[in-house]
Amino acid sequence: AQSVAQPEDQVNVAEGNPLTVKCTYSVSGNPYLFWYVQYPNRGLQFLLKYITGDNLVKGSYGFEAEFNKSQTSFHLKKPSALVSDSALYFCAVRDLGTNAGKSTFGDGTTLTVKP
Amino acid sequence: SQTIHQWPATLVQPVGSPLSLECTVEGTSNPNLYWYRQAAGRGLQLLFYSVGIGQISSEVPQNLSASRPQDRQFILSSKKLLLSDSGFYLCAWSRMNTEAFFGQGTRLTVV
Numbered sequence: 001a002q003s004v005a006q007p008e009d010q011v012n013v014a015e016g017n018p019l020t021v022k023c024t025y026s027v028s029g030n031p032y033l034f035w036y037v038q039y040p041n042r043g044l045q046f047l048l049k050y051i052t053g054d055n056l057v058k059g060s061y062g063f064e065a066e067f068n069k070s071q072t073s074f075h076l077k078k079p080s081a082l083v084s085d086s087a088l089y090f091c092a093v094r095d096l097g098t099n100a101g102k103s104t105f106g107d108g109t110t111l112t113v114k115p
Numbered sequence: 116s117q118t119i120h121q122w123p124a125t126l127v128q129p130v131g132s133p134l135s136l137e138c139t140v141e142g143t144s145n146p147n148l149y150w151y152r153q154a155a156g157r158g159l160q161l162l163f164y165s166v167g168i169g170q171i172s173s174e175v176p177q178n179l180s181a182s183r184p185q186d187r188q189f190i191l192s193s194k195k196l197l198l199s200d201s202g203f204y205l206c207a208w209s210r211m212n213t214e215a216f217f218g219q220g221t222r223l224t225v226v
Contacts, residue, residue: 034214043121043205043217044159051212090159092215101147101211107158 002027002095006106013081014114021076021109023091032094033074034103035065037087044090050074051096061085081113117142121206121218128225134179134193136221138206141187146208148189149215150181153203165189201225 003026013019025031032051036044048059055067065076074091088110092103121138128134140146147166151159161174163181171181178197182190189206201224209215 032212036215036217041203041220041222043219044207044215046214046216049214101209101213101215102149102161102164103209103215104161105159 002031002093002104004091004093004104004106006089006091006109008109009107010110010112012112012114015083016080019076019078019081019085019111019113021089021091021111023074023076023106024072025074025091025093026072027093027095030096031074032096033065033067034092034094035059035063035074035076036090036092036105038090038108039087047076047089081111083113083115086111086113117208117216119206119208119216119218121221123221124219125222126224128196128223130198130225131195134191134196134200134223136191136204136206136223138189138191138218139187140189140208143187143208143210145186147210148183149207149209150179150189150191151205151207153205153220159205163191196225198225 005024034049035047038044047063048057050057050067058064063078067074088108090108091106094103118141149164150162153159165171165183179193204221206218207215
């Protein structure tokens with residue numbers, strides 16, 4: 001079984017400050033981890049992924065995430081937040097051994113960046 | 116490049132009426148296809164997935180069904196809608212080693 005937890009429903013930061021959106025996961029095998037962003041009434045857009053290699057992954061729009069195997073975490077970060085980063089963020093995990101490439105999504109974290 | 120089309124964008128249907136939502140993918144072959152439902156702007160619930168034509172797996176018991184009549188076509192259906200079927204429905208595709216690519220979603224309101 002695989003699962004994802006996003007412990008914060010809401011994250012508020014001021015524009016220009018660093019941001020972190022937290023994610024922890026559980027899989028029986030090796031994880032394949034993703035972050036997606038969703039704007040109102042739109043589909044999800046892919047931001048970045050980790051499968052293997054460097055624990056620090058860089059993605060779209062200046063976002064990055066750090067894979068920590070011992071803490072089973074994959075937190076999303078950005079050094080300087082923009083108002084336009086305000087959106088709903090989803091972490092997802094896929095067990096590399098599963099069929100059909102099914103991903104399990106967290107419940108989402110709403111990021112609000114204030115000017 | 117690959118694209119995914121999902122329609123309609125919004126739909127208002129009376130209780131007891133049928134439903135058909137369609138999703139098509141372009142620019143790739145033999146994709147894995149998924150239908151998700153998102154309630155109240157929060158988490159995604161996987162409803163159905165398909166690894167090939169005619170192959171449908173249901174993740175949760177419900178009033179909905181899915182079909183894949185062609186390689187790149189995925190249809191979500193219901194014979195009689197319930198109020199509880201209201202929500203935001205998302206179609207997506209992926210391969211085993213790629214991220215998922217989502218359609219723009221259908222906002223279904225059952226009245």
